[in-house]
Amino acid sequence: MLHYKKFIKDNSSDWVVFIHGAGGSSSIWFKQVRAYQEYFNVLLVDLRGHGKSKEMSTMKAYYKEKYTFKTVSRDVLEVLKQNKIESAHFVGVSLGTIIIRSIAEIKPEVVKSAVMCGAITRLDVRSRILVWLGHTFKKIVPFIWLYKLFAWVIMPKRNHQESRSMFISDAKNLAKKEFLKWFRLTYDVNPLLKYFKEKEMKNPTLYVMGSEDHMFLPPVKKMIGNFERSELKVIEGCGHVCNIEEPELFNKISIEYLIKQSSNVHQDTLAN
Template sequence: MLYYKTFIKDPSLDWVVFIHGAGGSSSIWFKQVRAYQEAFNVMLVDLRGHGKSKEMSTMKAYYKEKYTFKTVSRDVLEVLRNNKIDSAHFVGVSLGTIIIRTIAELKPEVVQSAVMCGAITRMDVRSRILVWLGHTFKKIVPFIWLYKLFAWVIMPKKNHQESRSMFISDAKNLAKKEFLKWFRLTYDVNPLLRYFKEKEMQNPTLYVMGSEDHMFLPPVKKMIADFERSSLHVIEGCGHVCNIEEPDLFNEISIKFLKNNATHLQQETA
């Protein structure tokens, strides 16, 4: 099972489950945990091969298994089942937002609402070129070089440095074989994103994007124009990882949204 950590304030409260992106770990949410604990039970998850779930990649079954967004998402669902959590609010960043969308497809009743930070909803020409470069050179150059290139292209500005450094630092802990297995998921991204673009999640969804998220903000704006249960909040002067660059504002925006959709708060006002 995945490594996870829980912060339980009261068993009667709703759960919030945090999903990090590829190459990262649950440590990316360190600026959120305390604020979220005031109103919710919190669960941090390290995806397979990442953070403290790294030992999973040494298990024979996982070593041989081809990774797909469904298998990675089922890992998270297994953690919820074992903790007897029937439903939760999800907060994800970057590729973690695709995992949340996949969970909502596999088990829509599990997702009460979702906050998508730096959401990936389409691969534009630049991102497709990056992926092509990655597949072309992944067996020739050290994978951390590729990851640094991706991080710099996605988060190029000086004020993105903390986010960029954190992603690179976490990625250094990945084994090369694990990086390659995750990188192969990029083959599945475009077909999946085309499907998600045409189908909105059943539950309320808030997209929190930085105004400087030059690769991923434009397609999010275009996509939610046709959606009814989704909304977008753009944080000015912020890049791809808003929860790191503007944590106080991100916390305020996202917690307000989650409280508006929290079962325990709705019951109190009924």
């Protein structure tokens, strides 16, 4: 079972489940928890091998198991089942957005709506070169060097430093074998993203992207032009991880959206 933390507002409020990216942990949402608690019950999850779920990687069954987006997604669904959460809104960042898409494919009725921050919807030439470099040198170069390289390429500007530093700091807590198991997931990314690009989620979805997210914003803009249930908000002067760089604006945009999708929050809640 994954490590998780709950913040309960009341029994009638909707749940919001936060999904971090590869190499990170639920600590990346520390600027969101207090704001979200005012309107929702909150569930923070550490994915397998990450954060306080590191102990899972020492269990024989998990050590031998090949990681796929389905297995990682089912981990999250098991946490919801244990806590008797039948449906929830999901907020994800970076690779966490792919996991939300996967959850919606496995069990669409669980996802009331989704907020995708720094969404990964396609790997362009630069992304594929990074992945190739990673696979080529992953066994001979310390994985943290690779992770630092990825972080600098994805978040290169000075104002991205906090996000970059946080990603690298969390990644240092990963064991090498865990990094390699997660890195193998990149083999599944392109075919999965191609499928997702051609098929819109049945669930209302808000993409929140930074104007400086040079690798991932262009394909999101192109993709949602053909979608009916998806919206895009671009935060100016922001990079890949908007929830860290512009937390107040991210919180306002995302909470307003989720309130509109919520069955248990009055539409005038924010105004009050």
